Amino acid sequence: MENTNLKKLLDGINVQADWIGLRQVFESTTYRIIRDDKPQANQRDATHGVMIEVLVNGQFGYYGVNSFDPLRIQAAAEKAVKQAQLASKYSIHSFTDKVRPAAIGKYQSPYEKSQALMSAGDLNDILMKGCAKLNVSDKIVSRSAFARLVDCKSNFVSTNGSDVEQKYTIISCDFTATAQDGPIIQKRTDHGMLARSYQAGMEVFDENEILERCEKIGNQSVELLSAEECPTESTSLVLSPDQMLLQIHESVGHALEIDRILGDERNYAGWSFVRLEDFGNLQYGSKLMNISFDPTVENQLASYAFDDGGMKAEKEYIVRNGLLVRGLGGMESQTRSGLPGVANFRSSSWNRAPIDRMANLNLEPGDSSFDDIIGSVEHGVYMESNRSWSIDDYRNKFQFGCEYGKLIENGKLTKTLRNPNYRAITNPFWNSLKMVGNRDTFGIYGTPYCGKGEPNQVIRVGHASPLALFENIEIFGGA
């Protein structure tokens, strides 16, 4: 990638267009997996290409190309122009280059220890030790240790002066133990599937810390075998930050994407119960609910300086004191809807056009301690680590399941519960938010796998949250 002069390629394009942009992406993803003390995968997938985007007659056209040959780039630009011209007769909106503001700057993920400083052998060795540590009982039937390392560089230049370079260093890891006792099988992971995903370096693989976590994961998987089934009732529900990750993502994030509200996604993931006129008017949750879009949080998975349309990334409140104040939409959605938005016009790679995504979407801390929250509950259930998720196409009726639960009795965590699930409807659920944990209860998580769009795109999102208490929620157990 270092040898590709994107500006020179842009200067060499000769087509009639109102605007041209080139976005180059190189990304390598390395997987190292140990299962049951044997190597399961050592694999690196690298992708490298360039997206040529043109604006003609108010319509954007694109061509994602797996080559940096100037002749291929020129031919692709000509075809992108042709596509845009032909489509402009049917455009849903006539855009100008104002939706691609000139952006100049750089971004680099923070990290302490670069990926190059830990060899494949050393990382396999740490994972092997972690995998062994999970083996706390003869009831453990399967164990795995997983590492995913991403090295990504993107570069965006345009005819109206953009020149952006952003480099991401991303680490995800997970340790999983599955325990079995007759027909009962229970699995425990490291905070839910790949929730531990960060912009960070190899400092994440601290051996002592990993071994400690693995022992706890193994023990909890065995503990769940003899745990009581989660009861079926409506009660107080305390969610840990690693489950709030999913709760925020599904019932706040996707519902507030402006392109979705405008109907772009109706044939795939669906629409939204939120309407354009709800911004500034809808009481989305209780007054304790404060949601921020914040791509500036250090180490959080979806931090960056500019989105893929060139909009500068800044923190904005989306829900303030429970009131819906701003949508998740980049410059194209802001122009189409007339609403204020955020810098979230993002693509998964060089071969996909940007759409509205979430980035980091967080529940801001409140002022209650962990003990305050648990102590306030006479009878209820505490749940952590997501294992099941499903929500309707309007982002209303959801059902989520967790790996691990605890009964709360008279202000104390008591019995362990297995197969904890809950279901509710988005607005009533968030309006039942009764207590929000303070900074001490705050956890930062994310997922590399948020799917959306046609053609489909998987993208990284970050979600941070304190502990949260919801009242009168329908909970239930397993089959």
Place this chain on the structure above:
Amino acid sequence: MENNFYQVGEKLVQQLVNDEKLKISFGAESSQFIRFNGAKVRQTGLVDDAVLAMELISGKRTTSGSITVSGNVDQDYKNALDELLRLRNDVSQLPEDPFIVEPENLGSSREEHTGELPDSENCLEDIIPPFNRVDMSGILASGRIMQGNMNSVGQKHWFATDTFSLDYSLITPTEKMVKATYAGTNWDHEDYQAFVGKSIEKLELMQLPPKRIEPGNYRTFIASAGVADILRMFSWGGTSEAAIQQGESAFCKMRNENIRLSEKFSLSEDFRNGTVPRFNANGETAPELLQIIDKGKLVNTLISTRTAKEYNKKSNFASGGEGFRSPVMAGGSLNEDDVLNELGTGVYLSNLHYLNWSDQIGGRITGMTRYACFWVEDGKIVAPIENMRFDDSLYNFFGDNLEAVTDRARMNPEVGTYEGRELGGTFCPGILLSSFALTL
């Protein structure tokens, strides 16, 4: 592309040293994507992508990698050689792997299908006008897909096909929707217009005032598209032998507790329709037909060679993930024209949405009803229903509650494009259930 792939691959094989072995895969697409909203164009573009993947085996160690290739043989070989050198450095540091799948030469194959795709420049003039009276959202994906495989002991496979799909939703002013997919290898404009016309007719039914139904257990018919959504779940912790062995499969109960499903339910991995290649990333060719569930009994699972080595089983050359590549559910005896009469009073579900295991080991799946779903009374459609959440076990709806299966397995094409445009689809009939749990 085919020659380029083999040229680069053969040059790489010549670079092997000592006891090294190499398996090489190739996947490429040349695609047009047009995204629609309001029967207008939201985004339009083209994508050329190609990936060369290698697995290097050195003694008892293995590692793999993939890179983007451009079609320029010299440049691609240079990049692939760099990747091979990286793999060689990597593999020397890794622990021994007792379950390596060595490359073999069991015979080569070549399959190529050429179609008549929508004209990439003028297709909008064909696609949009039939929707002039309705709100439509969806995507056209069209172009050529290529997959190849070769190894250092001389085996070669190639599969290439032209395909298109226009996957769309029609929406009434009251936000009721109908889903349809016009897909194939030959675009026929008259056939297309008739197809769209039928989906618009179906939309008329959605104009009726909607009915809200309460949570509870209902007699239910799930049409083929909804059944396909359920069967796709089986590729995620269902059919996989490794998942069963590791306690992560909904089929564990069938294996460990000898539980049988309904005799009316039979399911197979069946490549006879020819929509996907039979070879996997190892270059192994799966049997043309493999029965998975026969009249309710689990008779086979999907077993990759790696899993076979680990658990002392016989491989049926499944993919690495041991999911379905070409699932076919057998039809039953219920005539499609008799579905409403046989349902009597209950719920007709055309599509499901956002399925997930709510208790994987228990076989319980949750999800939503979506699109053309109706309340039926005495064999007549009364009203579309407001979307409901379901949460029920496959051991119920493919077990005692499976009352009948329609007599025609329909093709539900894969339209996914995450890793690239997918091939094939799920062939399945509709199912009539004596009870189905709607929960929210």
